[in-house]
Amino acid sequence: MQIIYTDVLVIGGGLAGQRAAIGAKRRGHDVIVLSLVPAKRSHSAAAQGGMQASLGNCFGASGDNEDIHFADTVRGSDWGADQEVVRMFTHTAPKAIRELAAWGVPWNRVARGDREITVDGKKHIISEPDAAHGLITSRNFGGTQKWRACYVSDGTGHAMLYTMSNQAIAANIPVHERMEALALIHSDGRCHGAIVRNLATGELLAYVARATCMATGGFGRIYRVSTNAIINEGMGAAIALETGVATLGNMEAIQFHPTGIFPAGILVTEGCRGDGGLLLDGRQHRFMPDYEPEKKELASRDVVSRRMEEHIAAGHGAHSRFGEHLWLDIRLLGADHINNKLREVKEICQYFLGIDPVSELIPVRPAQHYSMGGVRTDHRGESPQLRGLFAAGEAACWDMHGFNRLGGNSVAETVVAGMIVGDAMADFCDSQAGKLILSTALVDEFGQKQQRLLAGIANGNGSESAFELTRLMQETMTANVGIFRHRDRLEQAVSTLQELQQRARNIGLRSAAPGANPELVTAYRLQRMLKLAQCVAYGALQRTESRGAHYRADFPRRDDLNWMRRTLATWPDDEAGLPTLDYEALDIMRMELPPGWRGYGARDYIEHPQTSARQQQIDGILGDIPDADRHARQQALMPFRHLLPEHLRNNNERQGEEP
Amino acid sequence: MTSHPNRGPARADVLQSLTGLLLVLFIWGHMFFESSILLGKEAMHWVSKMFEGEHLFGKPYPLLVSVVAAVIFVLIAVHAILALRKFPGSYRQYQQFNAHMGALRHADTTLWYVQVITGFAMFFLASAHLFVVFLQPDNIGPYASSDRIWSGNFWIIYAPLLVSVHLHAGVGAYRLAMKWLPIPAASSRQVRRKLKLVMWGIVVFFLCLGSASLATYMVIGRDHAPYAGERYVPGKSQAPTGEH
């Protein structure tokens, strides 16, 4: 087996992976990026709507800053997030966007003077100030107090990923495409790289590295209906789980996006609603204000998706031969706006629905969209259990999203986490702990194990079809571990998944084609996906409360008293049918923003006694420094800057804000 | 920058287009002069004498015609040599292009191939024509030309040359426009559709004009066959005008 040595191995060529790679490379380390597909085809390219960063340039963003972004994100997370990490994130996001601007992303810009906008179904004229002309503009997104999603038409992720990839090419970072990490090489709580399969030739290789970064994106494809790319099968999270050492955090926290087109599940961006689009029911009645009088269509995604399903369940859906759905109406935005700012949406409607959204309604229904959970890391992005293993982006549970991610916060996270983790990996490589010490025997051992596994599947002669089992898993997840969860359904899902796991040991391949062999790929991925699915289902079953996107019909209230805790899943025994769950407490006494009502959704939750204690403490601290500026007040409550790499600690300058 | 960029490719491209453009303009002009026969022998005679400079100098200088023929020949030679670079370089390349064109069923790709074929044909046909004009510059006129076409069997060259040159020139002119003109992106598709229409209009127009002229020369040549070699003298009523 060929062994390739490098300082830093980044598994994943999306925004997070490439930004981390650039960071480590700049610090003088050799970096190799692995990707299932050419880097520019990673699913980051599909992000349409925008990237959150509190630049505060345009009309609806004026007065925005890190503090408001922080509060929005924590509320969005339903207090499930790590608040220090949220601070690190909101502080670095403006820097990330400015860096990308200099690197070439053509962010849409503020144009001085009057323009027409659509709010709440009505047209308004607003005026942009001269001073902001040419600065980066932003649009409204759900769950935010300000217009904060910076965008490039509706190809934001595409533009970002192309710029990022081009910078990685400029930095001479090799991307080994069509390579799939199958297992992490590790011993004694230290990760040494990965065993990798070449997807074009079928050959196995070993990549040995001092630091390994998991940036493999989400795992939406454990669901039948998902907005995710079909390569989003969570193999990164799965192989971390298979170490039996590293933990996955909050796997039950799965986001459903309100506007997947029906029935294909392809996403149309939240920007549609942010820009003024409305949701209509079967009778073309605008129903969201009935449920959410404050934020209406622009409540956070978990809330809107739930309301939509609720409304359909109450018999108000529109009917089609594929089933029931609702309508998204962007006709009121006008042809000009749609043709310029929502071009990809228009194309998607044209090609996949055969309709023109300028004059027709778009059929939509919530679809699986994002995985808040992933490889649990500390604030530097390193796994607390497996040294040398880092994670960034959607694959990680760095934990700035808690139980619900805000639109636009994800691509922002990928870049910010990439910046931080790139540095952390470089620090690690520079340190004593980062020395490479392992025997080739260990590498061989891990390689042979994978070889045996693959041969076992290929020669298994079983009777089960990998494709069929995959479909059953996806259907189980969509039916039973969806937006509305309930003990009975979850128990059923857990047992079905266990049964599928058994059956998956008895797969027979029909094809023995040398080279890529897509059937073999489906088979070995299935076994890992089943484990992830089980972490989601079992975690959801155990969490007897409703928080963010995790909604238990049988426990409809958020329960801070018992569940201010992050779920941690490990899978120490390969033969076991269930993950081992553990819980990590979130310390209210250290929170800058103690739990409360989110400003939308249910008002009713079970309070933790520490909440009021912490609130009193906060009032006291702030009362002592009445004249301090906002930075100092923040610092007094929950210092975070020391957690950032030094070059990211400075204040962010804003147009129109006193320094 | 220290290294000097190689300007060759830029110059070659411009030169190819420029020679092409001049040839197109020439051939279109040429068609009007040539078709003067449709207005009668007198008119055509007048035009041919004009090219010999008679109206200017009072006396014909056939050498002038030779010079024009030589210039055109040089233009064609330069143009052809430059264009030759674009020809499929090997049989394999030729096959690849052919297969590609067959599968793609794409008009502009096929039209390029038409240019290659017609260009290749003109290599021989146009050369033959120019050679004759160059060597016998005084031998152009209502009867001289008609006799050459009919009795000298030159129609066998002129008919395919006519088709080749107009397809080639029309398509070439369209390609020149697409290659160089600043057409705004927003209207590019409409403008192109219009250009294409104009192109076909011009091609058809010149093919009709050219065919009519050629037919006229052939009729005159056939009628004049018994007297082949006799020159046209303006004003003088001549025997075989077809009213036997």
Add this chain to the structure above:
Amino acid sequence: MNRIPLRPAARTLQIQVLRHNPHDPASEPHLQTFEVEEADTMTLFIALSEIRERQDPSLQFDFVCRAGICGSCGIIINGRPGLACRTLTKDLPDRITLAPLPAFELIGDLSVNTGKWMRGMSERLETWVHSRNLENLDIDTVEQAMEPELAEQLYELERCIECGCCVAACGTAQMRQDFVGAVGLNQITRFQLDPRDERTDAEFYELVGDESGVFGCMTLLGCEDMCPKELPLATQIAFLRRRMVCSG
């Protein structure tokens, strides 16, 4: 009134795939025909997945986003390049012939290595913003202003998804392996337009001022006609040609 449209009986599609597995010494390129029952809103993505799941699990093809965004699934559909994921079978005849994009290295069946080609193109044309500024970037202060229209124009050119359809549709690229294609030329115009890129026209000339660059283009316009993103490729190449002739 009930408005259920009358539908013709479902078709049985004959999908012919040009198959070859270069990793199998016994494999010869050949056409294989699969029969698929057409379903409502069926795309080639759905049809091919169904073939792989139910008929021949060894069939190779590439899909990633399945939404026409990532550019993975360019293939030749009845002779012409296009994105398979967003091609509806209802727009195609009963017999459909699928082949891999030519001009790229074949991985197997319909899967080709566009990634390697595009990376090579990017390295050769240096498709990134060149600026001395990037060494010590100040990311704490307010960003450089840019005219809003310019930003939109840049995005217009940046919508390219590197799917390779323009290369497959280009007669020049069929004959010249080293031709950078409309994808490369368009990207040069994108960086040429970008004020953040400090490269001069003379420097761009070094990159595309030859027969493998803009002067190799024969204006066959297959690229413009077959670009799934409808980029204004003819306009951009003409612009670049004028610019390169005038530079230096």
